[in-house]
Amino acid sequence: MDDTLTEEQKLTARAVLEREGRGFAEEIGLGRTNNPASLFGLLVAAVLVAPRGEATGPARAAHEVTNRWHTASDLAAANEKDVAKELGAAVEGFDRDDDRDDRASGDAGTLVALASSLSADWGGDLRALRDEAGRDPARERELLTALPGVDDAVADVFLREVQVLWEEVSPFADDRALRAAATLGLGETAADLARYGSDAEKTGRLAGALARIEVEGSHDEVRRTASS
Structure with missing residues (x-):
């Protein structure tokens, strides 16, 4: 992770990945x-x-x-x-x-x-x-x-998920992922999300996890995990 990130941001990013790190595709058995x-x-x-x-x-x-x-x-x-x-x-x-x-x-x-x-x-x-x-x-x-x-x-969802395989796409985050990122204080752009990982795979997993959190409305649960 980027050394300029705050401790709170680092803990929040870890909580996001702990909750939804596999992304929807892997959760229901679609390989990447x-x-x-x-x-x-x-x-x-x-x-x-x-x-x-x-x-x-x-x-x-x-x-x-x-x-x-x-x-x-x-x-x-x-x-x-x-x-x-x-x-x-x-x-x-x-x-x-x-x-x-x-x-x-x-x-x-x-x-x-x-x-x-x-x-x-x-x-x-x-x-x-x-x-x-x-x-x-x-x-x-x-x-x-x-x-x-x-x-x-549809292209947004596909590109968000495939960036772990097609590195030229990364960093990529769709609107759902960016809304969750802003709500949780993790940034407002795909480039902001890239600060939390060292490669396209980590950025893709974070973006996918954030999109799921936005859909579920589980922001408060993430905050509680990060602060515990």
Whole structure:
């Protein structure tokens, strides 16, 4: 950690990581390794959680989908009704009963279209997209948001999580992470968060943990842990 940080900031950062250090992806069983299946799983998770506030239910649904259809080419060839059924079961208890089926059907169509486009344009491998972008984060975002179902909010979640693998993205923090950081006195920018770790992996884990804390509203619990 940066020597200019206060003791309170250091303790708070440690408390954040103790509470949520794995991030949502790892918590529900999505690995973070730089291979096609893992990267595709992260993108599927981002598509499902970004519009729903990163709740655990949709993230778990992403795990179930990519556990059955491991790669983009697998999902591109899937029957949308089968995908919708998998999604509907996984998010039960999160979406209301009267809209769950409609949401699952819409999400299934989006995911199959995303997988088809990724397979056609990049051979199902987001590393090819990264190479085409010349490892330029702005160009990576541009290519990502050209994919079906990927808007800036989805790209934010994906880039926040993938920075532990794609170091050129780091330091990166989305709005949720930065709101939590400001509330907890840890800073206001992604560069501020980079002061708490020595590499992209630590910055990514801190940003992911802060985003979860913002979603959960668990700022006071973090403060209590830091002061105990």
